[in-house]
Structures are given as C-alpha cells and as structure tokens.
Amino acid sequence: MRSANPALDVTPSASRLTNSLRDIGYTFTSAIADLVDNSISAGASRVDIDICFEGENSYVLIADDGSGMTDRDLTEALRFGSRREYAEDELGRYGLGLKTASLSQCKRVTVVTRQAPVRRRISTRTLDLEHIIDTDRWELTEVPDDTKAYRAFEWLDHSPGTVVVWENLDRILPAGRAEGGGARRRMDSLGTRLGDHLGAVFHRFIEGSAAGGETLAITVNGKKVPAWNPFAPDEEHTRSLTERQFEVWAGDEVGTVAFSPTVLPARSLFSSMGEFERMSGPGKWNRQQGLYIYRADRLIQSGGWCGIRAIDEHTKLARAALDFPPSLDEMFRINVAKMRVALPAEIRPLLEPHVTELCHRAQDMYRRDLREGASASDSDRESISRDAAEIGGAILSAALATSTTPALAKIIGHLRDENPGVVESLGW
C-alpha cells in the first residue's frame, strides 16, 4: 500500500556535487595539511612530501609511516563522509578531508596503503573525478596503468604506512600552462610555501610538545621542515605571562579553553637580526601579533585579534596561544578545510582583560626598543612608508573633492622647503 505522504528520493548528483566540493576553500598548502592530519591520526612519525614536476604528468606524493589501512578500511576512507567513530582529541571530524582536499588540487587521487607489519600486503584504490563525471556515480576505479603511484610500493616495501598520490594537477598546473620554465617555477615555489606552512601548523608535533609527546618529522622534496614556533621559546628575553584556563559548556559538552600570553623580545633584545626576521613570520610583525588558535595542538589561525582589538604597531610583540579541544568544534565553528575558526561570543569577554594586560606589557617592551634608539626593521619601514603614501593619496583626493588643491599646492610648496622628507614620504 502506498503511504499517503511518500518520501521522495533526492540522492545528489555525484558528478555535480563532487565538482562543487572542489571549491570548498582549500589552498594547496591547507589541502596538504589536511592529509598530514590523517597521517598524525594514524600515528605516523614521518611524513614525506614530494612535489614532482614533469609537465602535464606532474604529481604530488604524500607518504607516511602510520598504521596504514586494510582493504576494507581503504574503500571506506575514499567514501565522501567515511563512516567511523572519532577519539576525543582526534584531528579528523567530517570524513571528507582526504577526498575534498585532494580533489581541490587534482583530478585523480590514488591511495596505496599497507597495514600488515610482516606480510607485504598492499592495497590500492583510485578516485578519478573524470570517471565520476562520466558515470555520475561515486565509484572507485582500478589503478590506471600510467600512474606514478608505483613509487609508493618502494615506500611500503618493509613496513606499514600510507601513500597518497595526486595526478592530473589541473588546479596547480592548468591545461595549456603545465609545461615550461614558468610551470616549473610555480611548482618550486609551492614547495617553499608548503614547508613554511607545515612548519607553523604542525610546530608542536615537530617539536614533540603536542599531547601525545611523539615527534613528527616532515620533509618537503627531501628537505626537513623546521618548526616555526610563533612564541620564540628559545629567546632569552621572551616573557611568558600567566596562563589562564576557562571551562566552557557547549550543549552537553564541556571543554577547557587555555589562553597563554607571551611578550616577544624587542628587536634589540633578540639573539640575532636573522632570528628577529625569522620570527616576524609570513605576515611580518604587525600582522602576526594576536591570537594563535590551536585545535588539538594543530594551529588553525595564525595571528590577528578576532575583533577584540585592532592591529597596532605598538603591540606587535604581543602573541597569545588559544587552545581549544575538538569537543568545542561547533562553538568555534571550525570549517571543513580547518583553515578558519570563529572566536565564540561567550569567550570574548573572558579574554578581553587578559588581552589588554598582554598588550600593555608588549607596549612596554616595544618602547624599550625606541629608548635604546633601535629603528624599525626593514619590513616595518616598508609598511610604514606604504601607510604614509596612502595618507598622501587620501589628502590629495580630499583636496580635489573640496576644490582646495590650490591651497594644498601652497602647503606642499612650503613643506618642500621646510621638510622635504615629509613630502617624499607622503608620495607628493
């Protein structure tokens, strides 16, 4: 008998949905970081990444020495929305990363894995976007003959582990631009950027200070990735302030959020200029001030004050770690690519007084540099002169809008005699 209100099947179109999932927000570096998460969850102590340029046949290989997978695990791992339970502090959450991160960068991903420690039993599967589009079905395919995944067999010859191979790198080397020096340089620069990114995101794992205590070695194109710890713990004049812990309830879940503030040394107190420059980080000192938000020891957000206060030259030495456990994922609104979190409204007022105190202390440290006559670093000077040129431009547009350019011309003429440096800085 037909029910009065029959449920209608609206199974998504495999081809359209898979294609849309490619644009979920990964970059090359964050996609690889998502695979390193999987390696860490599998207990790896080593992850080697090779970015191999061979024109249209270029490929990326991510190999770990983790616990590997059985044949059945591997099939499940390649399902969008893998079915499994997660431990409390695990990095995975959605059952999507392996697929979405990989297909955000390439059209064909092959996974080669071995779990048995003694028997050399290796399983292999391929997820090919072109097959999904052609058939409109979520199916795995045989490993293609022209794959570079055979390299993975060497890696798994003696012990367990997993190797992920990306081929048809259409997002990294778009069709028609995959050959030649420009394409090679693009691949080379990805390697450099990747090392910097992984060194920061996984610095606690590389240093061995993450909860498990084991250390992780990561290499990119054979080069060991050094940890980039934003708090310069090895500098003599780094000042760690008192850590604060807040217990937070999110529905039935309770979790502890830890706030660990640090004042970094003023430029003149750093052990060397090289170290001062290295610690400035990818965004340079000003933009790297603020909160470093960690989920289960993995860095998700690197600097910025999440709206608590504005970036300010005078507080550039203030950095604070904010740690939250996966039980508070929903509250922090972590995204699938694990690139973004939102500071929960409940936590903001708890942090504010401690952030203010940290910034006062950081200003004192900053003034020390000024007292000791140290000038701004090259990068700071660059950003200050950019700001000045912007101000100059804004004043010029305001003069135009208010028909006062003749008056401004007089002012500029006067300044040119009295204070030519100012005229130059303002870009006039």
Ligand SMILES: Nc1ncnc2c1ncn2[C@@H]1O[C@H](COP(=O)(O)OP(=O)(O)OP(=O)(O)O)[C@@H](O)[C@H]1O
């Ligand atoms: N390198 C690996 N070693 C062993 N098992 C792996 C590896 N990579 C993936 N897996 C298995 O495949 C499953 C699916 O991985 P995937 O990254 O797609 O999702 P997830 O890690 O569970 O969650 P998230 O979407 O948050 O990353 C994992 O849960 C794990 O069981």
Ligand SMILES: [Mg+2]
């Ligand atoms: Mg994952």
